[in-house]
Amino acid sequence: MKDFLGGVGRTSFFVLAGTSRLAGLSAEVMKAILAAIFRRGSIRREALFHQMVLAGVDSIGIIALVSAAVGAVLALQAAYQLKDFGAVMYTGALVSVSVTRELGPLVAAVVIAGRIGARFAAELGTMKVQEEIDALTTMGLNPIAFLVVPRCLALMIMLPCLTIVTDVVAMVGGYLVGTLSVGINPYLYVMNSIEAMVLKDLYSGFIKSIIFSAIIALVSCHQGLSVEGGAQGVGKATTEAVVISIVLIIVVDCIATAVIYYAFS
Amino acid sequence: MSAQNTPGNIIDVTDLVKRFGDRTVLDGMTLGIETGKITVVMGGSGGGKSTLLRNLIGLLTPTSGDIVMDGVSLVGADEAKMNQIRRKFGMLFQGSALFNSMSVGDNVALPLREHTDLSDQIIKIIVKVKLELVGLTGFEDFMPYEISGGMKKRVALARAIALDPKIVFYDEPGAGLDPITASMIDQLILDLSQKLKITSVVVTHEMKSAFHIADKIIVLHKGKVIQTGTSEEIQNSKNPYVKQFISGEPDGAIPLKQTSEEYLKGLLET
Secondary structure, eight states: OHHHHHHHHHHHHHHHHHHHHHHHHHHHHHHHHHHHHHSTTOSOHHHHHHHHHHHTGGGHHHHHHHHHHHHHHHHHHHHHHHGGGTOGGGHHHHHHHHIIIIIHHHHHHHHHIIIIIHHHHHHHHHHHHTTHHHHHHHTTOOHIIIIIHHHHHHHHHHHHHHHHHHHHHHHHHHHHIIIIIIOOOHHHHHHHHHHHOOHHHHHHHHHHHHHHHHHHHHHHHHHHHTOOSSHHHHHHHHHHHHHHHHHHHHHHHHHHHHHHHHHOO | OBOOOOTTEEEEEEEEEEEETTEEEEEEEEEEEETTSEEEEEEOTTSSHHHHHHHHTTSSOOSEEEEEETTEEOTTOOHHHHHHHHTTEEEEOTTOOOOTTSOHHHHHHHHHHHHOOOOHHHHHHHHHHHHHHTTOTTOTTOOGGGSOHHHHHHHHHHHHTTTOOSEEEEESTTTTSOHHHHHHHHHHHHHHHHHHOOEEEEEOOOHHHHHHHOSEEEEEETTEEEEEEOHHHHHTOOOHHHHHHHHTOSSSSSOSSOOHHHHHHHHHHO
């Protein structure tokens, strides 16, 4: 019993300490971004663009592949269920609304957490182990402004863009399955899709993706910067960056969806 | 924040204590680093060399005591003040700590680009001169993973002296290098000290290089300074710890084996 309670106490202490360190990092990043708005040139543009290409442009392929598959599965599943009600023609509506509101931001964020979150944590973790972070500090360069801010900003710009790609490609995937395989009239499919969507679906998904991008970037950079020890520490940080990011994304998504559903409907 | 250094000294450490939890690593350390000289800090593993160094460069904050560097106290300095102090020194890390995503030239240019308003052309010339000083003319466009460990050390040294610091700290400059390359680095330290009048603080446990380059040697043991002197004074030291350290005997004043009572005591304590 004592051991169990001790374990609970220890775990909650680590969780709280981690949360407070994460909050500290978020505050510093926020401060740097705000400062950059007023004082031009304080963010290294070259690094920002470099990270935008790595996080955004280079991820389009895998994002497109995953979202086409998700769209296709969704269309098949929707058609299968709607058949019982004789409402197969509403497949398009179901696909488009669930993708823009929910699945688009979520799928994009999960793929990017795996691809880019792991990369951030491993990169910064290795730099920490090889004393590169210390070297930056001793040169009078703030590692957060130098390394974390460009990564956070790049991801916060690119993930919403990738979410739009996900939305579009998933709808195309759904359309192909719906028209070619299920046999819905293409005109009807598109009409139903467009009619079912409202602008709110789009921007609520968009706002979610911005929140998700901040979660991925901050959690991963934080994990990377808190690496202790050698290769083992880097491996642990990388795994934790991805796991914590994905868990947080799903939890936050759940809360955000509930808020949007109850507060704005 | 302004403070006085002892005349002739560029760094004064007074009664420095650093604790990590219950573990005291630096236990009231007092020492001075003379301006323009090469001071070697020696001591066994766990003696507090690295901790002292990390306190000196502001990566750790002392538990108590004072460090005065070039007329400024490091203790209680805020981040902006600390960054000003950091401009006074360069640091050569044990593993070189070059940025792997940048070329050799960009690594050396980084402090210049971030801390000065010099034009790209001038920075290019300075980089060239600094690389020449460490004997790596024409290596600007190589990436860190394309050059050897000794070359990396030299690039890191060029980066450390990019902003013409008054002091350069060296953390185990010979570690992981073959004897020839290591003595080449030693020669570089001597050259920089003589040509550029840079104060050097070298942390090492390699006797041969220490006696070769040092103007003054400080020996640490268990978080305290146990002897300070020139190479000869240290070599002829009567202090049993220092003697054991120099001769490299496994057993002596620092016991290899515990007595049977101590062993029993240690066993029962936990």
